[in-house]
Amino acid sequence: MRLTARLDDVQAAASRCLRDARCTYGSWPENRVLCPLYQHDPSFTFSGGGYLFLILALQEKKMEFDRSVAEFAFSCAGCLACDANCNLIRCYQPYAGITDIIRLLRSEVVRRGLMPGGVKTIYDRAGKDGYALELAGNAETADSILFGGPEADGVTAKLLEKLGRPYARLIEKGYITATLYDLGFWEELEPKVKAAWTKMKPLKNRDFIFTSPHSQEFIVNHYPDLVAGYTPIKARHISQVLAEAFRDGRLKSKNTGKVKVSYHDPCYLGRGLKIYDAPRDVLAALDGVELMEMDRNREDSFCCGAGVLGEYIPGLSEDTARERLKEFETTGADILVTACDRCQAAFQKVLPAGDRKRIKQLTELVEERIK
């Protein structure tokens, strides 16, 4: 979606909605509900189609922008389930998915200064801290670029060193551009993305290794629309790097005891980037690890709720995490593994302190169980 888009640009696409709830549930024949809003409170309003009809109502002046619209706009988890299951909306110009249209609604909310409290805090902090994409390490000798925030990610760095891969880092400082896109801070985003691409472009022949599915998905799927002259980078998620290393014997597992794990597909790694096998290949390569799948997995994975920042339904983010954890508990697994720090944080937030260690990053589990 162009950052200059306005609601007028998606009105026709929104009017293609058939109101049939197809956006809310997953693959045939299980047809499991995937939309966190719909799972919580089944109604047309709380579905991708509900957002589209709200936009139509706003455009027709049946309702004015107000705080409730703002809370609602940010109550979507952004889990991409609607985009994966509704073929219709993205077939009409501007050929955008429902999630992008909801992001556009958020950008209108932001432009009007109606952001919910939590979002406003992020917005203010982003403005204060500024933005920089900094290169650290020797790019000349690096064969790969580890892309992430400043805190990312000690464990991944260790693993890359163990693999003997010379790498440099591109560190997003201040805020993550993918977050700005998701939250509709679009007026602020464009110069940052251009600046980021200027830094990335000379390195584009290296492997870009991502730990955050959000950053990777943003660059791979949205840069082509946002950056003039963008050419694809070789983007790889750390799970793919690790899977390959196990396959070719550069990493070897050590058996530190049997453990049953379940794997939570992060929405942006799964539905966003279609990376489902690599994390499972990594788990399969770890001695003593048994994978217990949840009912909703792979393209039909259920969200962790981390993306819910609005309070139109109070506690929706936490309820979504709990719903997923309930599903995890039914597998009988000891540990819930994921490959996204936001998912990990969302689950840990609703667990008692003593249980939080049961939620692990894939990289953490690998580090614990390799020679």
Add this chain to the structure above:
Amino acid sequence: MTTKLAGVKAAAVCRELKEAIGAEKVRDDEITLVTYGRIRHGFDAMWPFRKPAMVVFPESREDVVETLKIANRHKFPVTSVGTAAIMLGSTEGGIILDQRRRDRVLEINTDSGYAVIEPGVSFDKLTAALRGTGFKCSVGTMPGPGTILGQALGRGSQSFTTRYLNVILDLEVVLPDGTVFSTGSSHFAGVGSHLRYGPYPDLAGLYTCAYGALGVITKLAVRIHPVNEAYRVLLAGFDNYADAIDYVKELTNHNIPEHTIIWNWHMYITWPLEPEDMKTVMPGILESNFREPPEGIPYNIVSTFFSGYTEQVELYEKICAKVAEKYHGRVLSEEEVEKHFPATGAGFRQQYEDFHYRESVHWSKGRFVGWYVFAEPKDMKEIEQYAAGEFAKFGKAINPVNYYSHPFDYGRSILLRISGFPDPADIELRRKIAAKFEEMYDMAMKRYRAVPIRPVGSEKAGTYMQVLASIKKALDPNNILNRDSGLFEEGDL
């Protein structure tokens, strides 16, 4: 009533409802209300926007009973809807009763061949539940998420209805005063839903095409059909509709197809398209003349689904080839289908092998404008010529011009549903088309003995509507139910 008074009354009803059935089942926030302002399948700016005062999401029959009793006492309008209503307009300031949360499959009876379901059950839900039971349900031309009830009551052109007019066997109905009754055999204590009517009149018929105006359905039983040892979907191509009709009629008279349907070439090509086809296949269709298919593309194809013992199916296949030839057509090979319209083959496989149907991307042109009639086979041949001629006058602006046509009740009656896709923003063109449709309905009824599938105005139905209005008054004396729906539009009771 003044707006202020109406608001006070709505607030009282809302409060009472929240107390009676639970606040979490009654929503009156502004966003819910505006997103329920247009409840039909799809969106058309010409449809009136009617903001309800509240939306109720019942979770049990008792919730429906309580809602109706309260609404009736206050003479407050109620519109009951499914997931994707075909033909409903809600009432401004009323209650919308959305039964989507009532979506359990209650019973699958494989001895008699019926399923008992709640009103929110979709085709996807029932067909999934039937997997492994050796039975299948009718597959509607609504998308899989559409409710079976909505489709059946609206008498959409369902698959597998070649042998029947409707899939419904039994309905559980709640009246505005809270009375609950069943229309079929389950009305007798302890009896299942195997029989639609007898020894009394067919009350399920009263509720078919009543668009919710005579009661709220809270449970239904629908026909399900055995998955036989062998099955086949055969496509036969014809250069004209009259030959296709003769082919369909002869097969149906010999009791061969479970389902058979005639498609024009715009429709059989665009109906099953995948998103990526929109940039490859659709542009050519949009530029074409629907009455002149390109070389190698039959004007009509007939899809025929039949099943039975293996020997039976092999024989049917030979018979179809013989009958197609008799009527100047031919059965298309799988290779030919794959070469010329691969998406069509894939679409039929999905529909008939998996018994589910997903929305088509040809909808991305926007909400269609459709014209539908029933007629006897001989008359329908002339109607097709007439309707296609009238549609052609609008030119490429309404491409694709899609039609399908198929027999009901063993071929006694044929349905033709023809539609075009004008630009949704071109209101002037849409108005012209709507006016033309009125004229076409008049002509089809007078000259070709056609019957419209949807209500076309009480004055055309004469004393039928008077009787219906009397029934409505008896069952719903306060006129609270779906008063602005397709049956009694704009409250013309």
